[in-house]
Amino acid sequence: MSQWQQQPSDRLTLDRIRRWNLAGWILLGLLPTAVAVADRSPARKFWLLGLLALIALCHTVTLTRPRNRVLNRRAYLGVLALVLGASSYLLDGGAAFYVVSLPQFWLFSRGPREAVAFSGAAAAFTVFGGTLGQGWSPQFLTGNAVFTVIAYAAGVGLGLWMHRFIGQSNERQEQLTAELALTQEELAAAYQRQGAAEERERMAREIHDTLAQGFASIVVLAEAARSAVGADPERCAQQLASIEQTARENLTEARVLVGSVPASGVAPGSVATTLRRTLDRFVQDTGLTVTAELPDIDLDQRTRVALLRCTQESLANVRKHSGASTVGVVLTEVPGGVELEITDDGNGFVVEESRGFGLDGMRRRLAELDGELTVTSSLGDGTRILATLPTQSHEHG
Structure with missing residues (x-):
């Protein structure tokens, strides 16, 4: 199959070229040939005009009939x-008509071999017809016949060059299409890897802020309960109750993380109520x-969750690292946002040297x-x- 007939877009372009060629062929081929026969005998005029009508009809049928196009074109x-x-015979030479018709052999053929064969046959018929009509006169041999042969040779050379050029263009297009498809696949894979990495990071942060903190609390409470089991049974019972409550909360958080419940793990409601409950557990x-200064501020669910996680992480750091005796928590509504300040009177640390996952997780969550x-x-x-967060006044949880 011809290179220029392989792609659907190429076929549409080729059909448009054929239609434009039809207009030029009519103006430069059919009409001048019809005019040229005007001074000939009535019989020749009749036959030539009939042949021109026939070939025009065949051309129209070939362009418009969708079925059996290959057979129709051949x-x-x-x-x-x-x-x-025949027109060369009737006009005693038809080189001009042949030259104007020559592009059609390349536009309607399936490949270069077919085009060369048909245009060669047409050249031979043109020379033969002119010879029959005019005889082997020197004028014919130096005129129409030579011009026809030169046109055929030039048409073959130009056609083969165009075929090679279009073939290389199609190969380049196919190569670019394949490279584009490969790039799209690589990009999709990169997006997938990025999404998986972001999801792993999100899960790690959620586990650290929920399950890990809860397990850490359970360990601390269990150690304290073991120490108080004989000396202070009431205190021991209280700590065991806290262990049970923390374990139940961790179980709820675990179900949230694996998707068995559709919530965020934080009950809807006032952020002040949620934070007070967390602080009471911490004190206990x-x-x-x-x-604590916790005014009742109406916030959306995502903001409440972020503030709660920051509070839980900060309190966990106080418990594990600070050695503090007093903690202050202040929630403040500011223009366009809300601020949560958590302070302690503990040992402190050098912020620049901190490499903990908790602080980085809080920064990412707020960002x-x-x-x-x-x-x-x-x-x-x-x-x-x-912690500073903008508020969405139109979006309430």
């Missing part, structure tokens, strides 16, 4: 070659002094909501955590 080219030979488990985390601390001066 039949049309065969008829065209015969008509060129640690015995530390906690002061996802266009928020910001500020950590201020130094050795011996305690720690201040400030």
Whole structure:
């Protein structure tokens, strides 16, 4: 199959070229040939005009009939070659008509071999027809016949060059298409890997902020309960109850993480109520002094979850690292947002040297909501955590 007939877009382009060629063929081929026979005998005029009408009809049928196009085009080219030979006989030479018709042998053929064969046959018929009509006169041999042969040779050379050029263009197009498809596959795989990495990071952060913190609390409470089992049974019972409650909460968080429940793990409601419940548990488990200013601010669910996770992480750090005796928690509504400040009077640390997962997790969680985390601390001066989040006044949980 011809290279220019392989792609659907190429076929549409080729059909448009054929239609434009038809207009030029009529203006430069059929009409001048019809005019040229005007001064001939009535018989020749009749036959030539009939042949021109026949070939015009065949051309129209070939362009418009969708079925058996290959057979129609071959039949049309065969008829065209015969008509060129007959018109050359009737006009005593038809080189001009042959030259104007030459592109059709390349536009309607399936490949270069077919085009060369049909155009060669048409050239032979044209020369033969002119010879029959005019005889082997020197004028004919130096005129129409030579011009026909030169046109055929030039047409073959140009056609083969165009065929090679179009073939190389199609090969390049196919190569670019394959490269594009490969790039799209690689890009899709990269997006998939990125999505998987982001999901792993999100899961790691959720596990750290929920399950890991809960298990850490259970360990601390279990150690305290074991120490108090003989000396302070009431305190031991209280700590065992806290262990049970923390384990139940961890179980709920685990079900949320694996998707068995469709919630975020944080019950809808006031952020102040949620934070007070968390602080009460912290006081119960640690015995530390906690002061809190928690106004009832209406916030969307994602903001409430982010503030709760920041509070839980900060309190866990206080319990594990700070050695503090007092913790302060202040929730403040500011223009366009909300701020949560958590301070302690513990040992403090060098912020620049901190490489903990918890602080980084808080920063990422707040950044996802266009928020910001500020950590201020130094050795011996305690720690201040400030979480700032924009509020969505139109979106309430």
